[in-house]
Amino acid sequence: MRTHMDPLVVAQDGLATPRQLVGLGWATSTIARRCAPGGPWQRLLPRVILLQTGAPSPRQRLRAALLFAGEGALLTGTAALALYEVRAAGPVTRLGTVDVLVPGTRNPRSRAYVRVHRTERPCRRLPVRGLPCASLPRATADAIPSLTGRTAVTALLAEVVQRGRCTLEELTTALRSGRHGSDPRVATTLEGLTAGVRSVAEAAARPLLREAGIPDPRWNQDLYLLDGTFLARPDAYWPYAGVVLEIDSREWHLGPGDWERTMARRNLMIRHGLTVLSVSPSQLRDDPESLMTTLHAALATGAASPAPTVRLGAPD
DSSP: OOGGGSHHHHHTTTEEOHHHHHHTTOOHHHHHHHTSTTSSOEEEETTEEESSSSOOOHHHHHHHHHHHHOTTOEEEHHHHHHHTTOGGGOOGGGOOSEEEEEETTOOOOOBTTEEEEEEOSOOOOEEETTEEEOOHHHHHHHHGGGOOSHHHHHHHHHHHHHTTSSOHHHHHHHHHHTTOTTSHHHHHHHHHHHHTOOSHHHHHHHHHHHHTTOOOOEESOOEEETTSOEEEOOSEEETTTTEEEEEOOGGGOOSHHHHHHHHHHHHHHHHTTOEEEEEOHHHHHHOHHHHHHHHHHHHHHHHTSOOOSEEESOOO
16 A cells, blocks of 8 residues: 555655554554564654654654644644744754644643643634644744743744734733733833834843933834935934934845845935934944943934934824
8 A cells, every 4th residue: 555645644744643544444553563663664753653764854743743732733832933934933944842732622741842732712723834833923922931031032022023923912912811921021022012122132222221311212113204205214213313223233134235225224314314323233232331422422412403304104
């Protein structure tokens, strides 16, 4: 029997449960023999058989986790985020533990690399690259316990909001429903996101500005010319002084084209009367005093100068 060609096995990425194999006509004794050392099959997890020799692919590991967890199972946490291509979660190829959600009426135990979570909350089933996943906000919330340190939490939450993968409201609801809202890392990050912060570097800059006595800027706000033409969305902007702060990270300027677009945008802001200051994340970390001194001077000068011909938000 060419079981590996069966539509069910193909759809399951070369995996099957013993019950499914019996349904395809295999005797239990034959299944056991073929899964013995040196056989053509292998038991990847309890009740999950990989119909090939050699190491499973990352996708097969994910599929096996779903088959092991059983009916209604969904990928969540970093496993789902990797499929959603959230960079802060890392690629699928580097996944270790795989988190799986199952309905609260079922109680399978965690095993090997599969961590099973029961949930009483309704959870949408979304196909992502052909595998059933929890929604992005729910998967993000479920990933929080596995993250170490505030920076990792900020990087994840900022990315999913900054890239428009979900709204801040959706993310906040998921985090609070999952009882992560009391986590100080989450609470601080959400407070920054609500203020407009959209990156780890911006989150790091915020308390430094406050400690230096610098008024809170408007973070990531759209600037328009008075005729309604869009100008830019700077990292931080002080309207009363016409001062912009750009925190330049190599992550966002990987190619010559990216850097040239950044320079063109910066020159355009300067042309329309804004003072533009730039700092790298490493400079912000290693020598914040220099930036604060420069910012204080720029804000004082800008406050005493004529207001720039730009406005926050599009004209009515």
